[in-house]
Amino acid sequence: MSRSYKISEWSDLSRDELYACVRLRIDVFVVEQDCSYPDLDGKDMNSLHVFADLTYEDLTVGASTDAYLRICKPGISYKEPSIGRVVTSKSVRGQGLGYEIMQKGIEVCSKKWPNTGIRISAQKYLVKFYENLDFKVCSEPYLEDDILHVQMFRS
Template identity: 50%
Template sequence: MKFIIKEFDELSTYELYKIIQVRINVFVVEQNCPYEECDDKDFDSYHLYYEDNENIAAYLRIIAAGVSYPEPSIGRVLVKKEYRRQGLASEMMKKAIEFIKENFKSEAIRISAQKYLLEFYQDLGFERVSEKYLEDDIPHYEMLCEF
């Protein structure tokens, strides 16, 4: 399995197709949540993923400051079902946080986290900074990681 990070313009059409495919399979199909997948934020993002034999095992996007929030953000965090419980999400998030620290002039990262993942993100240094709200009918919290 290899780790890859690319800006939008660096992605091949094949890579982009595989990314969109896995995002739809996890967020739309698996979570039964119809939402607007192509939201234009991909253009201003880095795409970080683990590839295993040309399959995307895990993925997230690092969104530039000023697109979703004043701070850089991390979103669309996923691990394909058959790769879960191997620590990939945690490892990938740590890589994303390090990447932001090294490449962005920011002292914080802000995310929108599904309620059931609060403890996961808290273990990575994020703190809840909002009341619960619904995003696509799923309970979420805004969280901030300062460094």
């Protein structure tokens, strides 16, 4: 399933885009994963936002997107660029959108910051997913927001 994606700085996001991206993150990371920690962590304003084209299927709910990720610029989370907040809506899981948007994120990082590598903080149960994208585990497991994570790096 191939989608088109938009890449935006925080200041360039429209209200509909911001709403759709934040809504998907909250729906999954706070509600679905039952994680009562704030999703908005102060890093969004200095990051790039990559998301699938918006849809307006239900006008009572507003704009929505099926896939999103955030790229923190070097120096925000780590010395390297970092991909995080990778999320797909429940309705499209299993269709390859997570892999597809990660490939887009890797492509963006490689073009903007060549030869720096990419570091991520991955939920432990997703290690195989990220290994399929050439990330390697580079830390012991640790708790982040009460969920087991590991750091991974891609050269």
